[in-house]
Amino acid sequence: MSEQTRYAISASWVVPMEPENTVLKDHTVIIEQDKIIDLLPTAELQQRYPDISVEALPGHALIPGLINMHAHSAMTLMRGLADDLQLSVWLNDHIWPAEQRWMGPEYVHNGAQLAVLEYLRGGITLFNDNYFYPDVTAAVTSQAGLRACIGLPVINFPTTWARNTDEYFARGLEIHQSLKGDKLITTAFAPHAPYSVDDDSFLRIRKLAEEMDIPIHLHLLETAGEIADSERDFGLRPLARMQQLNLLDTRLLAVHMTALNDADIETVARHGVNVVHCPESNLKLASGICPVAKLLDAGVNVSVGTDGAASNNDLDLLGEIRTAALLAKGFSGNPEAVPAATALAMITINAARALGMEHQLGSLVPGKQADICAVDLSAPETQPIHNVISHLVYATNRQQVQHVWVAGRRLLRNREPLTLDVEEITSNARVWQKRVGKDYVAQAGA
Ligand SMILES: [Zn+2]
Known part of the structure; x- marks a missing residue:
């Protein structure tokens, strides 16, 4: 497998979920096709994967999808x-x-x-x-x-x-x-x-x-x-x-x-x-x-x-x-x-x-599917960062989700969906608002 079919995501923190309650500081996930093949300290990246293409996400935490x-x-x-x-x-x-x-x-x-x-x-x-x-x-x-x-x-x-x-x-x-x-x-x-x-x-x-x-x-x-x-x-x-x-x-x-x-x-x-x-x-x-x-x-x-x-x-x-x-x-x-x-x-x-899928999903571990979510913790609302897992549960807003990959494929970039048309979906919802809402008001008032 050539280096080109692999890519790396480096983040300030990786929360792999296995082992439990673990936060890895300055780590990189290596992805090949649909799978995670490695998880290593970013300091070792150059030496181990010299030509790999890297997406650097400072201030972000990587968590499983x-x-x-x-x-x-x-x-x-x-x-x-x-x-x-x-x-x-x-x-x-x-x-x-x-x-x-x-x-x-x-x-x-x-x-x-x-x-x-x-x-x-x-x-x-x-x-x-x-x-x-x-x-x-x-x-x-x-x-x-x-x-x-x-x-x-x-x-x-x-x-x-x-x-x-x-x-x-x-x-x-x-x-x-x-x-x-x-x-x-x-x-x-x-x-x-x-x-x-x-x-x-x-x-x-x-x-x-x-x-x-x-x-x-x-x-x-x-x-x-x-x-x-x-x-x-x-x-x-x-x-x-x-x-x-x-x-x-x-x-x-x-x-x-x-x-x-x-x-x-x-x-x-x-x-x-x-x-x-x-x-x-x-x-x-x-x-x-x-x-x-x-x-x-x-x-x-x-x-x-x-x-x-x-x-x-x-x-x-x-x-x-x-x-x-x-x-x-x-x-x-x-x-x-x-x-x-x-x-x-x-x-x-x-x-x-x-779901009986723990061998493929649910944690960021080599061998599992590359379903990954990058959360930007650099906003003032999540400062200072004493404990990343605490922030993810008690202080983070879903608007801080910046990037998402499923089976190694990028689906969200800087909160922009790459496979869905936001305008079309929103306008369809407004059509239903008129249809269902009109009927509902008539019924409720009857
Ligand atoms: Zn239900």
């Missing part, structure tokens, strides 16, 4: 449409009627593009999605050069995407087949929630996920109300029902997980279930609080997601882990709960582990 573990990307078009409401009212009276009216390939294309643009500018290089028209979201993501784990939705009610359960499965399997061998896009089953998916469908998902070797991405225990409803309808708490259906294992990405008692935490830990924490969505909908400190103490792998833009309302993972760290301290009464390095692990290495 961030991984958003729970997203409904196309819902960006409903950002701010209905706020300050209870989950059931928000879903039944606002979000689901709007989706019924507007959701289709064009809606998902424009909404997912807006989300992907927001992800990229916030340092997110992979998102775990759950939405209708997953083929459209996959295509948008591929075109932009990001990674995604695309959910194959299953829900017990008809949408324009599928008329019945059989059709949800058939369309999902077709998409899974068409994405086989794709280097950037993988799939997961995405049953909506225990209250909206029947036992037969769960059993079918269990069997297929095993055969296809893909994760199962599920909203679980979002609210305390879900428990009473499940006891009424199935005679079991949701977690006990999932256990009976043999769904509790390392394949499960259980999103939200509020309302957990100590026995539940023990069950989750024993089965190796991955918990996905969405603190801002849970706080905004007053759904409940996930006991993250207790889960971590029990050895559970916890990662973090933004949820959709309709319940957050930004797709900002750096903001999300700041909230996660602060909430864990306040909720547990222990300021040592979820320290900064743990919070950062939740959107990098823990997330990669949840």
Whole structure:
């Protein structure tokens, strides 16, 4: 391999995430095609790689590309449409009627593009999605050069995407087949929630996920109300029902997980279930609080997601882990709960582990994929720099994300996306503002 196919990124700090809680001062990452092949002190660069092309980023920290573990990307078009409401009212009276009216390939294309643009500018290089028209979201993501784990939705009610359960499965399997061998896009089953998916469908998902070797991405225990409803309808708490259906294992990405008692935490830990924490969505909908400190103490792998833009309302993972760290301290009464390095692990290495991709992603280690985010810490807002990891969690704004690479390919340069047209995406969003907004005002006023 000639020196020309390799390049180097030198930064004031590299936060590799493995080993944990480590900051390497004045280090350089060497990239060859899609992989990191070396990580060394910049002082040794000239001698070891004399002719290599170098991008020098003084004042920057290199961190792994961030991984958003729970997203409904196309819902960006409903950002701010209905706020300050209870989950059931928000879903039944606002979000689901709007989706019924507007959701289709064009809606998902424009909404997912807006989300992907927001992800990229916030340092997110992979998102775990759950939405209708997953083929459209996959295509948008591929075109932009990001990674995604695309959910194959299953829900017990008809949408324009599928008329019945059989059709949800058939369309999902077709998409899974068409994405086989794709280097950037993988799939997961995405049953909506225990209250909206029947036992037969769960059993079918269990069997297929095993055969296809893909994760199962599920909203679980979002609210305390879900428990009473499940006891009424199935005679079991949701977690006990999932256990009976043999769904509790390392394949499960259980999103939200509020309302957990100590026995539940023990069950989750024993089965190796991955918990996905969405603190801002849970706080905004007053759904409940996930006991993250207790889960971590029990050895559970916890990662973090933004949820959709309709319940957050930004797709900002750096903001999300700041909230996660602060909430864990306040909720547990222990300021040592979820320290900064743990919070950062939740959107990098823990997330990669949840997806079964820890051998390729989640840390800046030779042999792994070159998914890298460069954060400019030279702004006055992040001075002085006593502790880089502390700053990334407690003081940095996502606007400080300057450059992003995915699989060795540069996608963001000085905050300018290289594969997405900002003007076109923004103007499409304004078209939807007129369509959805006009309809919504008419309905609300009726
Ligand atoms: Zn969700």
